[in-house]
Amino acid sequence: MSTLSPRQMFLLDIACAPLREAFGETPYLVGTTMEPRGDRAPRDVDVRLILDDKRHAKLTKAIGSDGISFLGLAVGQYLASLTGLPIDFQIQQQTAANDHHGGKRRNPLGLRSLANFSGDAPIGKAKP
Template identity: 40%
Template sequence: MNAAGVGMPALLHLDAFAREVEQAFGHLPYLVGSAARGKVWRDVDVRLMLPDDEFDALFPQFKSPRPGRLDNRWALVCAAISELGRARTGLPIDFQIQRTSDANEHYGGGVRHALGLSLSWTA
């Protein structure tokens, strides 16, 4: 992964946080946005893309991926996980859960780095 935007050791903490998210939801989150592209960023955008059916089961009232039309449950879950991420990593995390089809339609051309991947080395 290109860790240029976040750097070390923050990336280690971010990956550990990502593994917590995976344990809870069964899917790894992604580093996206300005922190995925370089060293100048305001916050660290972390996105969890859930299959559409899983997203819809968690947030049945969610109608639009656009700001200004927020579902209260979705907003509270995202805010709570953002704060957990901030506490775990020391980084200004902006965590959002997205429906995979919406993420691909609206943000498919952006940079996405999978977080929480562990590599094991054997001698």
Template identity: 40%
Template sequence: MSARPGIGIIGVGMPAHLHLEAFGREIEDAFGHLPMLVGSSATGKQWRDVDVRLILPDDEFDHLFPDHDAPARMDGRWSLLCAAISELGRLRTGLPVDFQIQRMSNANAKYDGVRHALGLHAVRGGQ
């Protein structure tokens, strides 16, 4: 199966892919960084949920979540934001979105799988 350059093979299909792209643009508008589609839905058609990750530079992550000193520690602000944005993603896309915000150094050290940027491919009327 071949994919357009830059998009990659995404297992959610159409039109869900378009809805994920729009959701990605909303995240970028709010945080200034594009979220990534990761996990099994980024590589194939069999998945349980749709993993979307916002990977922030360490200093930005630490500014937003100063009490989130270890990934295993529960942080109220981080947990609420991730849960709320997951639910927004589900409502916007119709998909079971699992959204998490990650510190860049942690994400790069622990997760080496496929990452597809969401929000790069705008759909514009008349073009």
């Protein structure tokens, strides 16, 4: 469950599919959009790409910490432009992500089909 509407989740999920292809990892929706907050809307939409420690180290060696930060900003802007949502995207090392956020819910992105986005209306024929 998230605070995003079915339409927003659809757009975010579709926008994340190329990330799965490019990195071979599933991005996740995390943070305040995953928690009921009463009538307070989340400030931003947290999306994380969690790389295993070796892949994260290789990427950091190749482009540096500033490159990782810039890549996060660039991908976040890409996701924001496709979804209209205020995206906070980060690439995280798996051990650090699990140590800092272990046990909190993560919603995988880039995996769903159209059947997952039907909203709250029943699908099928109306009864006569």
